[in-house]
Amino acid sequence: MTTTGTSPVWIAGIGVVSAAGIGLPATLAAFRNSVRRPSAVLPFETSISCPTFQVTADLPVLPARYNNSRTLRLTMLAVGQALAEAGIQGFNAATRVGVAAGTTVASQLNNIPFYEAYRRIDSPPLDAIHDYLHANLAQAVGDLLQVTGPRMTIVNACSSGTDAIGVAASWIHAGLCDVAIAGGGDELNRVALAGFWSLGVSSSEPCAPFDRHRAGLNLGEGAGIVVLESDAHARRRGRKNAFQVAGFGTACDAHHLTAPHPEGRGLHAAISWALAQGQIGPAQVAFINAHGTATADNDRAEGKVLARIFGPEVRFLSTKGYTGHTLGAAGGLEAAFTILGLREGWLPASMGFENPADDIPVAPLRQRTTISGEYAMSTSLAFGGNNSAVLIRRFA
Secondary structure (H helix, E strand, O other): OOOOOOOOEEEEEEEEEEEEEOOHHHHHHHHHHOOOOOOOOOOOOOOOOOEEEEEOOOOHHHHOOOOOOHHHHHHHHHHHHHHHHOOOOOOOOOEEEEEEEEOOOOOOOOOOOHHHHHHHHHOOOOOOHHHHHOOOOOHHHHHHHOOOOOOOEEEOOOHHHHHHHHHHHHHHHHHOOOOOEEEEEOOOOHHHHHHHOOOHHHHHHHOOEEEHHHHHHEEOOEEEEEEEEEHHHHHHOOOOOOOOEEEHHHEEOOOOOOOOOOOOOHHHHHHHHHHHOOOOOOOHHHEEEOOOOOOHHHHHHHHHHHHHHHHOOOEEEEEEEHEEOOHHHHHHHHHHHHHHHHHHHHHHOOOOOOOEEOOOOOOOOOOOOOOOOOEEEEEEEOOOHHEHHHHHHOOO
16 A cells, blocks of 8 residues: 655654653754663553663643543644644644544553453443543544544554554645644553563563564653645745655555564565655665564564665664654654654664674664665554555755
8 A cells, every 4th residue: 555646745843752852852862872761660560570661751731531641641742842843833724634643552452441440340430431532542632733634543553653644644645634743652551561571572671673682672652743734735834844755655464463474575565665656766765764673573574674675785773772662653753763864864873783683684773873865764563464664755
């Protein structure tokens, strides 16, 4: 699948909230100084002992019916940053504003409190259900911003944030929106932590993407948001943007519920379609912000695909060594980090990587690296075999 259409999709602003930093300056400082902040203390009771990447900043206080959703509060912090960078203080009634939000916890796992109460009480209070219903991420963001336009919450495991950007870009392409707010948000959750632990893909040490001794992922939380706008809307407000969503592709391996195809067939197709939509070849891509979870199967399959498409000298990294795996937020955060790399002209070291792996034919960046180029890509692999890729273009 690819998005279709002719209208350019401009990126007007980005917002990032993660353990790497709140906002762009703090995040760049962490990248520049190779700082990561795993925590040994979990925000909920569990017998599992492993590091996580938590957001410690104060979050926005929302109206009461929304305020119990940490995922929404993380997301609204990133939305505010992205709108501020876009120079947008509000929307008039005539502006069609869509919201596409990826998540796994909100709208899926945040109904657990109700079931806990139901097991103890025959007729539990419905407060937890009300919280659940008001935590539909795209609906809640649209309500809080008081905007009109399509809204879609995408719960597609770890590619949700990337898929949300692809969907939002398709709305701009098709002329359905003037502006679209897209990306993902997720909070740390006991069910997700237990699930990954039971699958044997969590690490008891800080993660090491693509490393020979990689032992699994660390969960994180946060939100990554991009503000997209049509060319006509940008011209009406006198805005000259420097970045575009140049291509998007998504494909399913149809191989296994939790593991990618060993040769990465779906990822290969998704990357190929994104390149085709951007009408460029692999050699024009300056770097790839890879999914890079530090799990054995994912890193092996992804490394094979990157080598096959982009060649042995491919420049790529995983930023999950700084943020942990933020699930539905990962694609939004990593697309924003990809834009930052093109904007700043350098990439951080792929945190956690030290030893080349025998089963991966290419290696990520070991140190801060200067880059130049017009295009970069962010990739996402998800449970259910879904694979997505977004291509970003920078204009001088």
